[in-house]
Amino acid sequence: MTLALIAFGMFTVIELAVWIxxxxxxxxxxxxxxxxxxxVSTGFxxxxxxxxxxxxxxxxxxxxxxxxxxxxxGRTNADHLYKVARNASFWLIAIQVILLLLVQLFSQISVNxxxxxxxxAISQIAIALFVLTVTIxxxxxSTAPKINKKHTDxxxxxxxxxxxxxxxxxxxxxxxxxxxxxxxxxxxxxxLDDCSQNKYIAEIIKDFAHDGVRFLQGQAPPERWLAKNxxxxxxxxxxxxxIIVFCGVDTRFEAGGIRQMVELMLQKKKNMLSLVPVNxxxxxxxxxxxxxxxxxxxxxxxxxxxxxxxxxxxxxxxLISKEALKAAxxxxxxxxxxxxESHFAKYASQHNDGYSFLISDHSIGLRSQKSFVEQRYTxxxxxxxxxxRRPEIVAALTLAEIFVxxxxxxxxxxxxxxxxxxxxxxxxxxxxxLTGFYSSIVTLTYRKSLIRGLWLLPFxxxxxxxxxxxxxxxxEFREVIWKDRNVCAPIMRTYxxxxxxx
Numbered sequence: 001m002t003l004a005l006i007a008f009g010m011f012t013v014i015e016l017a018v019w020i021x022x023x024x025x026x027x028x029x030x031x032x033x034x035x036x037x038x039x040v041s042t043g044f045x046x047x048x049x050x051x052x053x054x055x056x057x058x059x060x061x062x063x064x065x066x067x068x069x070x071x072x073x074g075r076t077n078a079d080h081l082y083k084v085a086r087n088a089s090f091w092l093i094a095i096q097v098i099l100l101l102l103v104q105l106f107s108q109i110s111v112n113x114x115x116x117x118x119x120x121a122i123s124q125i126a127i128a129l130f131v132l133t134v135t136i137x138x139x140x141x142s143t144a145p146k147i148n149k150k151h152t153d154x155x156x157x158x159x160x161x162x163x164x165x166x167x168x169x170x171x172x173x174x175x176x177x178x179x180x181x182x183x184x185x186x187x188x189x190x191x192l193d194d195c196s197q198n199k200y201i202a203e204i205i206k207d208f209a210h211d212g213v214r215f216l217q218g219q220a221p222p223e224r225w226l227a228k229n230x231x232x233x234x235x236x237x238x239x240x241x242x243i244i245v246f247c248g249v250d251t252r253f254e255a256g257g258i259r260q261m262v263e264l265m266l267q268k269k270k271n272m273l274s275l276v277p278v279n280x281x282x283x284x285x286x287x288x289x290x291x292x293x294x295x296x297x298x299x300x301x302x303x304x305x306x307x308x309x310x311x312x313x314x315x316x317x318x319l320i321s322k323e324a325l326k327a328a329x330x331x332x333x334x335x336x337x338x339x340x341e342s343h344f345a346k347y348a349s350q351h352n353d354g355y356s357f358l359i360s361d362h363s364i365g366l367r368s369q370k371s372f373v374e375q376r377y378t379x380x381x382x383x384x385x386x387x388x389r390r391p392e393i394v395a396a397l398t399l400a401e402i403f404v405x406x407x408x409x410x411x412x413x414x415x416x417x418x419x420x421x422x423x424x425x426x427x428x429x430x431x432x433x434l435t436g437f438y439s440s441i442v443t444l445t446y447r448k449s450l451i452r453g454l455w456l457l458p459f460x461x462x463x464x465x466x467x468x469x470x471x472x473x474x475x476e477f478r479e480v481i482w483k484d485r486n487v488c489a490p491i492m493r494t495y496x497x498x499x500x501x502x
Contacts, residue, residue, distance in 0.1 A: 004044040005100075011037035012093055015064075018071070019086045024078075031071040039065060045100075053103035056399065057096055063395040064092045070391075070476050080493045084389070091392040114420075121426035124408050128433035131302050131404070135437050138301045138312065139444065142276070144358045147263045153185040157266075159258060159319075160241030161187065163249060164218075164231035165201055166194035166483045171249040171369065173204050180211040184258040188241050194218040194231045197484065214238075225335045226490045227483065232340065233331040236322075245319040246341070250374070251277065254365025261319060261364060264356075271324035271354035272344055274313045277368040278360060281446045289372035290452055291460040292379055294438070294445045295467070299386075300357075301444075302437060306349075312357045313345040315378075316368050320344055324354065336490045338385035359444065376467075381482050383471035385491055394472050398465050405461035408434060 015034045018027050042061035046054045067088045071081065161179055165172050172191070179189050193201050195218055205215045216238055221230035232246060243262060265273050276297070282289035300312035318341050328347040334340045348355035360366035370378070387393040408430040415424035435454055442453030471480075479486045 001045070001048045004041050004048060007037060007041040008045060011041060012097075015068070015089060015093065019082075019089070024082060028072050028074065031068045035065055035068040035072070038068070049103070049107075051103065053099055053106065057099040057103070059399065060092055060095050060099070060395055063391045064089070064096070066391050066472070066476070067092065073477060075476075075488075076493055088390060088392045092395070095392075117420075117423055118426070121411070121423060121430065124404070124411075124430040125426060125433065127404050128408065128430040128437070132433050132437040132440075134304050135298075135302045135440055138305075139359070139440060142301075142312075142357050142359045144264060144361050144364065145267070147260070147267060149267070150263060151266065156184070156186060156259070156262060157242035158186040158188065158240065159184060159262060160235075160239035160244045160322075161189045161258075162232065162235035162239060162244050162246050163189075163191045164194050164228060164235065165191050165196070165249055166227075166231075167196050167198050168201055168204075168249050172201065173207070174369070175247075175249045175251055176204070176208050176211075176213060178253045180208065180213065181255050182253060182258050183255050184262070186241075187258065188239070189213045190216060190235055190238055192216045192218045192231050192235050192238075194227065194483070195220055221490075224490055226338065226487060227485050229331045229335050229337065229340050233335075236325060236330055239322065241322065243319055243321055244325065245317065246315075247317040248315070248370070250368055250370040251317050252367040252369055256363070257360075257365045264358065264364075265319065268356055269354075270348070270356045271351070272318065272320040272348040273355075274318040274341060274345060274357050275316070275364065275366050276314060276357075276359045276444065277316050277366040278447045279368050279445050280370075280372075281448065281450075282372065286372065287452070287456065287459070288463070289375070290442070290450075290456060291463040292372065292375045292467075294441045294453075295460055295464045296375075296379055296382075297445055298438070298441050301441065309346065309350075310342070311345045311349045311355055313339070313341045314357075315339065315341055316370075317366055318345075320348070324348055324351075327351075336493075338382055338487070338491055377482065379467055380471045380474060381480055381487060383468050384475045387468075389475065389492065391472060391476075394468055397468060401461050401465050405434060406458055409458045 011034045014030055014037075017023055018030045018034075023030065038061060042058055046058040067085055070076070071085050074081065076084070163172070163175065176189070176191070179187075189212065191205075191213060193205075193215060201215075205213075209215075216234060218231055218234055221227045225233075235246075236244065243265070245258070245261070261273060261275065279293050297314075300314065305312050324347075325344065328344050331340055334343045337343055345355050345357075384394070387397065408427050411427040412424065412431055415421075415427050434457055438457040438460065439449075439453040442456075443449050474480050475488055475492055480488055480491075
C-alpha cells in the first residue's frame with residue numbers, strides 16, 4: 001500500500017509539472033507517463049484497500065485519466081487546452097487527495113456501521129424530499145395562467161416565426177401547414193434554407209410561396225460560429241416582427257396558439273417566453289425513448305434554477321421581443337453556445353424579471369413531433385456543453401446521480417438482504433419520494449399518467465449517466481454530428497490551423 005501511495009504521489013507531481021510553462025511543450029510525453037503510472041497506482045490503492053472511499057478515489061482517477069487523454073490527443077488549440085485541462089487537473093487531484101485523507105482518517109477511528117447507514121438513509125430522504133418539492137413548485141409556477149384581457153387585432157404586436165431548416169423532409173411541410181392555418185393577424189413566417197444538400201426544401205418552397213411564407217437562402221457559417229446560431233442570426237436580421245418566435249421543424253401549432261402565446265407574454269409583461277410542448281408518447285415497449293425527454297426536462301425542473309441564476313429553458317419553441325434580443329447582444333454574443341436560448345433567458349430574467357417558462361396547455365396546443373432518435377441526438381449534443389465541457393463536473397454529477405437517484409433503490413435490496421426493517425422503511429420512503437418526482441416529470445412530458453413512470457427512474461438514472469459520459473467522450477475524442485455537421489469545432493474550439501503557444 002505504501003509503495004502504491006508513493007507512486008501515486010510521484011505521478012501526481014509529474015502531472016503538476018505539466019502546468020509549468022517551460023514544460024508545457026513536453027505535455028504529450030509527460031501526460032502519457034502520468035496516464036500509465038496513474039492507472040496502475042490508482043488501481044492498486046483500490047485493490048489493496050477496497051472501500052467506498054477508495055472506490056470514489058478510483059472513479060475520480062478515471063476522470064483524471066480522461067483529462068490526460070485530451071492533453072495527449074491535443075484536438076483543442078494549445079492555449080485553450082492549457083487553461084481548461086489545468087483547471088480540471090487541479091480539481092481532480094485535490095478531490096483525490098482529500099479522499100485519501102478521509103480514508104486514512106476513518107481507518108483509524110471506529111465507525112458505528114448501523115448509525116452510518118441511518119445517516120445515509122435520512123440524508124437520502126431529505127434530498128429526495130427537496131427534489132420533489134422543487135419540482136412541484138416549478139411545475140406550479142410554470143402553469144400558464146388564464147388570459148384576463150384579450151387584445152384586439154390592432155393592439156397585437158407583429159410576430160415573426162423563424163425556422164432554420166436543413167436537409168428537411170416532411171417535418172418542415174407539416175410544421176408550415178399548421179402555421180399558415182394560424183389566426184394571428186400580423187404574422188410573418190420565415191424559413192431559412194441552411195445550405196441543404198437535398199432539393200426537397202425547394203419543392204416545399206414552391207408549395208407554400210402563395211401562402212406568404214418567405215424563404216431565405218442561408219450562408220455557410222463562419223469558422224467560429226455554431227451553424228444553428230448563425231442560422232438564427234440570419235433569421236433575426238431578416239425578421240420584421242416586434243416578437244420573434246424561434247422553433248424547429250418538428251413543432252406543431254394550433255390555429256390560436258400564436259395568439260395565446262403573445263397574449264400571455266403581454267399579460268405577464270415579459271420579454272421572453274419558453275414553452276414546454278406535448279411530446280409524442282412512446283410505445284409500450286419503447287423504454288429507452290421514455291428516458292430521453294423526461295430526463296432532459298428533469299434537469300430543467302428538478303433544480304432551483306432561479307436561485308442558481310440559470311432559469312429553465314427549452315429550445316423547442318421560444319419567443320422573445322426583438323428589442324430584448326438586440327439588447328442581449330443578438331446571437332453574435334453567443335456564437336459558440338449550444339443552447340443560445342439559455343443566454344437570452346438569463347438576460348431577460350435579470351432585467352425586470354422579463355422571462356417566464358410555461359407549460360403549453362390545450363389553449364396553446366404546442367406539440368413536438370421530434371423523433372425519438374432525434375431526441376437522443378439532441379441530448380448527446382447538449383449534455384456536455386451544459387456542464388461547461390468540464391470532466392470534473394461530469395464526475396461530480398455522475399456520483400451525485402448515483403447517490404441521489406439510484407442508491408435509494410439499491411439500498412432497499414441491501415436492507416432486505418440484512419433484514420433491517422427500520423432501514424428498509426427509510427429507504428422505501430426516499431424511493432417513493434423519487435418515484436413521485438419522476439412520475440410528475442413523465443406526466444408533464446406526455447400530458448398523461450403512464451404506469452411506466454412509477455418504476456422507470458432507476459433505469460432512467462443509469463441511462464442519463466451513460467448519456468452524459470458518452471456526450472463527453474464524443475466531444476473530447478470523436479465527433480458530434482447535428483444536421484450533417486460536426487459541431488465539435490466551434491464548441492470545443494478545435495482549430496488546428498491556429499499556431500500553438502509554446
